[in-house]
Amino acid sequence: MIQLDSITQTYKGPQGPVEALRDISLQVPRGSIAGIIGRSGAGKSSLVRTINLLNRPQSGRVWVDGKDLTALDAPELRTARQDIGMVFQHFNLLSSRTVFDNVALPLELQGMRRALIVQRVEPLLELVGLHGLRDRYPAQISGGQKQRVGIARALASNPKVLLSDEATSSLDPETTRSILALLREIRRELGLTIVLITHEMQVIKQVADTVAVLDAGRIVEQGATLQVFSQPAHEITRSLLDDVVPQQLPESVLERVRALLGKSSDTSASLLRLVFAGAESDRPLLSDVIRRFNVDVNVLHGQIDEVQGQPFGTLAVLARGAAAPLAEAIAHLRGAGVLVQEVSHA
Ligand SMILES: Nc1ncnc2c1ncn2[C@@H]1O[C@H](COP(=O)(O)OP(=O)(O)OP(=O)(O)O)[C@@H](O)[C@H]1O
Ligand SMILES: [Mg+2]
Incomplete structure (x- = not known):
């Protein structure tokens, strides 16, 4: 649906050129929600603005719905842009227009007749849950x-693609959840393809099918959200994930481990971080290991969550037993698809 091929974008800055995007290639399948995450200045807004050519890249091609936008002339591009809606962090509403008239604006600009505009806007207000507020002004909501x-x-001109640049960044967590739920509903009801820019993994976790991590104008990691959450490869990804999926054990847990180890005279003990994703979360793997390999397992810390509608969890356990069965137990967990990281071994 959307394909970016080797996009490069350089701005003229006061201190010389700023390379905002360096050789970006990205594909977003129809009907999917693609998250793009990165820190401030990583190039997220620059990237999303190339998809509708609000920013024209120095090199590379932008394909949307089979059309190469970079090859279109101005009138063709205006038409093609009607297929691409955009929402912004600061809403960009006109304060002198009512809710209804703000939604109607792009249709008025297209020269649509009032009667048709009403037919188009009313159901949209219904869809986004604002029907009762149609005559209010932005200051009153x-x-x-x-x-x-x-x-x-953004939906008024019936687009195929919705671009969202930090649409929830000015909202509290609960309102964010409700807006993200609305985006999911829109995707389902209208079959839209959504590209969603954010600096929060919490947002990625709640809606994105895929995630691309941007740093200094490059995509440093990308993949299915569940995959990236369970096995983040890049340092930036791990640090962005830390808020949602702690990458390190809290110091309090480590202290408890030291206390437990101090008391014991085991031959072998391992502090393990287990990452469960998808189907294997539903199997009784820990009780399996305890029975089959005669090891003790203390659960020290953990969380179970949901990513892409699939169970996803991390667990810190202290496993104790004789050295050989302990190693077999770890191999058994790995064989069952659990990611096992040995944090320490005593
Ligand atoms: N019009 C411009 N002229 C010069 N430099 C720019 C311009 N717009 C952006 N930049 C620079 O390009 C880089 C990427 O900026 P961009 O706005 O795409 O980042 P971002 O990831 O959206 O950041 P934020 O999270 O703060 O919105 C930054 O170094 C920024 O300073
Ligand atoms: Mg930005």
Whole structure:
């Protein structure tokens, strides 16, 4: 649906050129929600703005719905852009227009007749849950409601693609959840393809099918969200993930481990971090290991969550037993698809 081929974008900065995007290639399948995450200045806004050519890249090609946008002339590009809606962090609503008239604006600009505009806007207000607020002004509604107006306005010209640049970054966590749920619903109801820019893994976790991690203008890691969450390969990814999936054990847990180890005279003990993702989370693997290999397992720390509708969990355990069965137990867990990291061994 969306394909970026070797996109390069350089700005003229006061201190010389700024390379905002370096050789970016990305594919977003139809009907999917693609998350793009990175720190401030990584190039996220530059990237999302190349998809509708609000920024024209120095080199590379942008394909949307089979069309090479970089090859279109101005009128063709205007038409093609009607297939691409965009929502912004600061909503960008016109304060002198009501909710209804903000959503109607892109249709007015296209020269659509009033009667048709009403037919188009009414169901959109219904879809985003704002029907009762149609005559209010932006100053009279909440931030979450303003973003619903922004989303309805982006959907007005019936686009195939929705681009979202930090759409939830000005909202509290609960309002963020409701807006992300709305995006999922829109994808389901309208079959839209969504590209979602964020600096929060929490947002990626809640909606994205795939994630691309951007750093200093490059994609340093990309893949299915569940895959990247369970086995982050790049340092930046791990540090961005830390808020949602702690990558290190808390010091309090390590202290408890030291206390436990101090008391014991075991031949062997291992502090393990286990990552379960998908189907294997439903199997009684730990009780299996305890029975079959005669090892003791203390659960010290953990969380179970959901990513892409699949169970996803991390668990810190202290496993104790004789050296050989302990090693076999670890191999058994790995064989069953659990990611096992040995944090320490005594
Ligand atoms: N118009 C511009 N002129 C010069 N440099 C720019 C321009 N716009 C962005 N940049 C620079 O390009 C780089 C990428 O900026 P961009 O806005 O894409 O980052 P971002 O990931 O969206 O950051 P944030 O999370 O803060 O929004 C930064 O170094 C920024 O300073
Ligand atoms: Mg930005």
